Amino acid sequence: YLKERVPExxxxxxxxxxxxxxxRKGFRRLLKMMLNNEVSKIVVAHQDRLVRFGFEILEEVCRAHGCEIVVLEKEDPEQELIEDLISILVSFSGGTRGHEREKVKKCVEELKN
Known part of the structure; x- marks a missing residue:
């Protein structure tokens, strides 16, 4: 997806x-590259693929190092909040599998309605 959208x-x-x-190894590698001023632009499909929380802090650190973060797919703020809550619940329940995530998501959807 990224190679198609930003082939340069x-x-x-x-x-x-x-x-x-x-x-994550890739995240730490990217962070080191950014802190060493080896990268001028970071392109991600979705903001939460880079970091789930603290995106604004990472963005500020990037700016301080002459780096820009570009997010290709912006999410609806309400949907983003729901996804964040689901991630927190799944994380604290110790689960990361898809079926566990779907159970939590179903509960959140029921509460929402």
Missing amino acids: HDLVITDMGSGLNMR
Whole structure:
């Protein structure tokens, strides 16, 4: 998806894992590159793929290092809040599997209605 949308970029860093996990190898690599002023633009499909919380802080640190973050797909603020709450609940329940996430999502949807 990113290679199609921004073909002029030559490096794509991928990670497996949640945006809640700050110890992902790709995220740490990207952070080091940014802090060493080795990157001028970070492009992500969705904001939460980079970090689930603290995006504004990361954005500010990027600016201080002459780096820009571009988010291609903006989310609806209400939907983003729901996804954040689901992530928190799944995280604290110790679950990360899809079926556990779907159970929590169903409960949140029921509460919403």
